[in-house]
Amino acid sequence: MCDQFYAMNGGHGSQSYTKNSSPQRGAMEAAEEIIKEEISKKLDIEKLSSSTSTRTISIGDFGCSTGPNTFLAIQNIVEAISKKFETNLSNFHIPEFQVYFNDRTSNDFNTLFALLPFERQYYAAGVPGSFHNRQLPMASLHFAYSSCTLHWLSEVPKEVMNHFSPAWNKGRILYYGDKKEVFNAYAHQFAKDLNSFLKARAQELVFGGLMALLVPCEPNPIKDLSNITLPSLELLGSCLIDLAKKGLFDAAKVDSFNLPVYFTYPNELKALIERNEDFIIERMEILNNSTKHITTPNSKLFTGFIRALYEGLLKAHFGSEIMDELFNTYEEKVEESALLLNPNENSMITFVLLKCKRIS
Template structure:
């Protein structure tokens, strides 16, 4: 089977029970937690020439509403730094580009646009692992909770003659080191492509703010709760295979295209690109309210909103309800896996990059 591409696997669209619109409060927490950091970044670090038009891109925007919170925060921060010298003048105009895969539900995004917005809105479909915009056309780029999604499954995982053949598993948490290395190598390729494209599109002195889920220091993939949860989903699929509901070969040919890098990996890849300075990198502080409010049902609903598309593309839609019922039972049995208080839990890292002058 060919390596799975994520080109047709956006977050769930619409406004239904398992839509991303109704199941993205976890990501919204990160967006809200980074608001002050973005404001400080604009005030202290933004150093670029523009006339009256300021271009912003949100990459991997999905369907809202989180992307609108981000955009409005950036705009308010820029207006604060560059106030209009004349109260009667219109001041800066803002153009916002909402980017996601071509299969994203842009209709829901457009219907949800704030009516009182202070910007012109444009949609730019396509993968952010390649070029999307003209050279030196953007002043601020934002992307959150997107870069851990790989552009495709590493081909070694599907090769029966490879030591990285991932038979019986759908991720790398409990897999041999060869599997982990295959995931890591694909992430490095994808991150390299992403940074190369953004370096061409961002003006000198422009900023890029990222929120990237990362593996904590001194934590192996097998110790990380969120990666272990993917193993539980894999166990649920194997249970269905043993019951004859799906074929075991179908499970063997499925691997989740997600990889959580370490902060060291991330820093190394950015430095290797050479076109950005790392002006800030820090974990977002966990909120006790956020941790308390993350119950099992919310976790499963959020997981389904994000993961259903890639599962459905491989297995079809008939197994989805049964699969997530089984998955829910396993998560309840191993409830500590989703504790936000775990020291081994994925850390949301805020990264601020500035485009170098050369």
């Protein structure tokens, strides 16, 4: 899938990510105090101040998207670092801050920077490019942040698109169901992409630099993985099948479409980070998400959230002409389903704080 289709819906309209990203904001708000606490305890500002000859602290948000959420998170990080300098190094001037906002080249950076707070305590720069790859100079970053990003894969696993593979995902748009080969293909791709992400950040961060991750997860499986359910996306797949039956496109279109997302498990995530060896896990826990933002009380809001996330991918494959009918159908199915009885579905977020131990 071409990079240009990965972006969240841009602009300021009713179907934009800007207007439909309150669940992600809930995750960010749930992590605010933890991030402040960890910066206060773990960020070695004496080492940073001695090694930062220009007196500039650099921060990167990887997968920043277009909405205002990133600015709230960055402000929280800047204030926490500033407070630590004030408290611990009273004779040292608070440094200047440089913030890099990174996302794929297709991200709506125009909308992002139109929303940039006028009164802010940092300089801002956009860095277009895949967060799975290195984007900044060696050892140039002091704090990295990424929220609700790492479940996005660099690509759909090739096996699930191959008619001759045991992992061919006929009739489904993700790895739900009882086909272990499909799940294994997605899990392998996630492991590969996470390792690439960590390797890239390890090169960009200074030795001892910190990285805070907010990762969408599923609960650790109690039994086997053969009965995975992802209700909101299974429902979306069923809507595509319905439209194919109406003759709006050939059923083969559904067979050849898969979403490039994977929701890891806390135990799996921990094991993959430890296998990487570039970072030390300083803290890892499930966030108590803010229900004020996570709850989507009606089918219209929930549909808007899903549309803002996945419409770009769907348009590229099925065409823009069917989008309204697709999401009208989806809204009707959400209303008829039990999905909204559990509004926290797909809202489990694992917080991870990592310290870079690789000497670049």
